[in-house]
Amino acid sequence: MKEITSESITITAKKNNIGMLAVIMSLFLAAVDSTIVSTVLPTISHQLGHPDLWPWVMSAFLLPVALVAPLAGAFGDRFGVSATLKVFLLIFLGSSVLAGISKTMPMLILARALQGIGAGGIIVLSYSLLAALFDTERRGKMQGMLSGVWGLSAIIGPLLGSVLGASFGWRAIFWINIPIGLIALLLLLITPKVNNGMGKARFDMFAQGGLIVSACCLLLLSAMPKSGYGLISMLIMGLILGLLSLIIRVRYYPEASPIPLAFFQKPTLFPIIVLVLLSSAGLYASVTLLPLALSQHPTNVPTGLLVMLAALGWVVGAAICGTKLTVLGYRRLAAGGMIQLATGSLLMAVAITNQMSWLMAVSLLLIGLGMGFTATATLVLAQNAAPPERLGTWTATIQFLRNMGAALGVNILATIQLHLSYLHAFPTCFVILGASMLVGLMFTILLPRNYSVKSS
DSSP states (O other), X not given: OHHHHHHHHHHHHHHHHHHHHHHXXXXXXXXXXXXXXXXGHHHHHHHHOOGGGTHHHHHHHHHHHHHHHHHHHHHHHHHOXXXXXXXXXXXXXXXXXXXXXXXXXXXXHHXXXXXXXXXXXXXXXXXXXXXXXXOHHHXXXXXXXXXXXXXXXXXXXHHHHHHHHHHHOTTHHHHTHHHHHHHHHHHHHHSOOOSOSXXXXXXOHHHHHHHHHHHHHHHHHHTXXXXXXXXXXXXXXXXXXXXXHHHHHXXXXXXXXXXXXXXXXXXXXXXXXXXXXXXXXXXHHHHHHHHHHHHXXXXXXXXXXXXXXXXXXXXXXXXXXXXXHHHHOHHHHHHHHHHHHHHHHHHHHHHHHHTOHHHHHHHHHHHHHHHHHHHHHHHHHHHHHSOGXXXXXXXXXXXXXXXXXXXXXXXXXXXXXXXXXXXXXXXXXXXXXXHHHHHHHHHGGGSOSSOOXXXX
């Protein structure tokens, strides 16, 4: 009996490792498709026409990634994380085929929106599956590794897009998803099934719809639409109605809330909201604003190389945090991350003002490290505090907040930059960003000091 038990444990460990590989491949596909298209946008616009629509090739992907997160988490808790991940991976692969055969720009935009839905589900459920496959002692290291996948995809995405586009045409960047995705799907079939319909929470489309409508309106408002007060008024009304429908529905059915109410009720969890929003805004706004600043003030250092440092910093920061989290605890590592984000942002303002390329590099490296520390600490804290049957929903909430923070940070700071004077626009934006990170630093005091499996 002892030998059989030992053999079964070995088999389970091997299947868990296969599941880890499937998760890495799936998450890489979803993450890399957020950046791989950027380098071939001019070619796509030239071939398909409608050059005024090319920004939507990016936006149509990113918006569903943010909005589908709570929905994917709810499906995962209700129908099982493993089964739901396979469905979202199939959606992603099907939409990749649609993108590859697109003949018009609107058709490509529709395909990218469907890709965003698939990618959003893959991202949330990948974290949930890995958290369910490994115990709490290894969870920090595993989640840190997934954060590293994000950093690597940020590096590889633009380079892979350029190579594939130049060698085989822009459609190849979508066709490459098919073989990789099918291998990941095959590996998922071998992976042990986890959280197979354990969730008993009420699934409510009214609450989910209210969150989606209010989030869409908020994101569009943050971009300050130029279509006049009519559109702005409609968006404000949509935001109010979406929030009201969400609040009213959750008031009568608290268990149907797309976002766990514990995030607002527990003093150790509420700071996570602030930290996730601010850290994501810090990273994504930085790597978006810097290329714009350098286009006006060129340097002898390639922009892609500078942005790569932020991605590398994220990889290293996530790895360090995942390894040290059980020893140093949540508060120290999250605070260290926010300090690095603040320092990097403020140094960037000085670097841009004085055209110091080496200081820009240091600043982006610090910003990436800070994101790696803060993102990993907050995610593991939330997962360790989650009830086992709501793990998918809690993970989805972190991903939703991260995407919302990134989108809001980019939109708000881009709007500020456009309304400031030419000489001081970008330095001022980074000063604002640094000050925001210092505000976030104060919220780290409310986090638990030590690593624990259950926080309350």
